[in-house]
Amino acid sequence: MKKLLLFLFLLNIFISHLNANEKDLQIIQKDKKEYRLLEKESIQTRQQSQKYDWISPIDLSGNIGRNHSFSDENSRNINNKNTKSASIGFTQSIYESGGIGFKIDYADNRFKYEMLSWENQNSQLVYTIYNTLLDIKKLNLEIKQNEYRIVNKDIELIIKKIQYDAGRADVIELNNAIMSKNLIQKEEIVLKNSLKEKEQELAKYTDLKYEDIEVLDFKRAQKDIFLDKNYSILEADAKVEMLNSEYKIKKSQYLPKLSLSAKASYSTQDEKFNSMINDTNKDDASSSGSLILSMPLYDYTKSSKVQESKIEVLKQKSLVNDLKNETAFEYEQIFTKIDTYLKQNETINKNIKLYEELIGANQISSEAGMTSKYDLEILENTKTINEFDILINNINILQQYAKLYFKIKN
Structure with missing residues (x-):
């Protein structure tokens, strides 16, 4: 219990010192960060090249x-x-019948689209780091929680052996107790290996150890903000403008110059x-x-080329509307999951209060010699297991908020 209370205290300090600097490329692995910065430089250079591409050389x-x-x-x-x-x-x-202005607009709109795409990719990259970090913290909790389950299974096995020796339990019940303990021990192996895998996964994205990374304050985003500042929607909208500029350029190519x-x-x-x-x-x-x-007098493919460019604009506009609908549903789905975890915590808290009452009553009967010390230990361990469930659910909730947080442009 003392270990658990200490852990809760440290976790509280950890959460209260959340890092306010978000989506920071500094935590990304060195080579990945260098690539991302070079990609940004490439986008900026391409904009300057395209923006003045209409100026002829001497x-x-x-x-x-x-x-x-x-x-x-x-x-x-x-x-x-x-x-x-x-x-x-x-x-x-x-x-060029407006063509020069359209070319400049296209360069600016493409730059806006590519920069939003670049920022979105960065955001998802950092999200992967933080989500993996939360997975690691959750696995550490599950490993600690499993230790209490193993202790309970040890006690259950001891009781079954005593009952079996006294003739009050058959071999099937004893075997079930042994198998139940084995399952928990196998779960421990799975959890520890999963932890190693997550640590290895984290190392692919950052040079920092998970102990050195602070969790961000993933505050709840209102639905209208989530839709208005959603990276995917902003990116799709910017692509509409880019394609529309391209369509205008295509039309101007068949006008006087x-x-x-x-x-x-x-x-x-x-x-x-x-x-x-x-x-x-x-x-x-x-x-x-x-x-x-x-001015071009005749081009057999003019109509189909212009129409194709126009259709691309209409397709992208339709995609934006569909994306907005999907994003709105995604928002609701995330908060449905959060609501599930919160309601689970309410039930678990009720169980904890019940265990506290049982522990209090059992302590009195144990001191009077009416019940075994094993009964009291099982109740205390089960209460602790439930407390870990709340901590694990809190991380699950944090992961859902992180999904929202890294999908919007701050």
């Missing part, structure tokens, strides 16, 4: 050449030329008439500019 070119004639010597001397040229220019789209083209060039050449005449150099510099209006 092209610079240069050329050095020599023309050589295989005609007679006079013609050959006239036509032999060394040429050098260089040019710089660009062709820039300045109006105005481009500005500008070019400046310079060239020089040497002409050798013959060895008696000095070389004659010719230089030439020029520039040009133009406005180009273009």
Whole structure:
């Protein structure tokens, strides 16, 4: 009992010092954290690239050449030329019937979608860590609880042996007591191995030991907040905007487009008439500019391409509505489970009070020599087992709150 009271005290201190910093990548295993940060950098870089992708490059070119004639010597001397040229220019789209703005919107909307997806993945990664941590704490409680069950089974076996030796129990009853104890001992092996597996599972996601990780304060989220800030819904909504921008770009590709083209060039050449005449150099510099209006006159697949893009938007909108319905039901399911655990705790508390009354009465009769000390020990152990059930259920409740907590954007 003293050990249990000490454990309850420590657990109370543990819960009262909950870490307020949530979804912190610092607890994630080093390589995973580095990957997540690089993924974020990739998303940010991609946005900048796509946002200004409509701006055309400025092209610079240069050329050095020599023309050589295989005609007679006079013609050959006239036509032999060394040429050098260089040019710089660009062709820039300045109006695409809204297409430029749609491309910028697409880059921003895709960035928003990918960042929400990135945050959601981080949140679920951290949820895995905390949920595994709670599993470990629950298994530790179950192992301690099982120790009291084993003690009770030992006492039951001792009583059955005494009864068997006195002829008040048959071999079947004795065998059942032995088998019952064996089952509890096997359960102990399963629990301890499950604990090892969970510790190994935790090590895949964090370099910290479970003793060094503090449990977060998974406060209850109201239903409207859970739906409004739900990562999956926000992500799906952002995808609608991204696909809608893509659809607008697709439509604008078949509308008038105005481009500005500008070019400046310079060239020089040497002409050798013959060895008696000095070389004659010719230089030439020029520039040009133009406005180009273009529009696709016919594309056999235009209608199907635009319609396909529009359907993708409608499909995603439908998916969002379906997701909202599923999420609302999920919220109710989680609180149904929480309600189950709370009601179980109410029943267990009633049992504990009953055991306290029985223990009090049994202590008096035991001191008077009317009942065995084994009866009192069994009652005390069973009461402790029930107290562990409440602690285990409290962790079950915490795990349900964690499901809600890590699904919303704070």
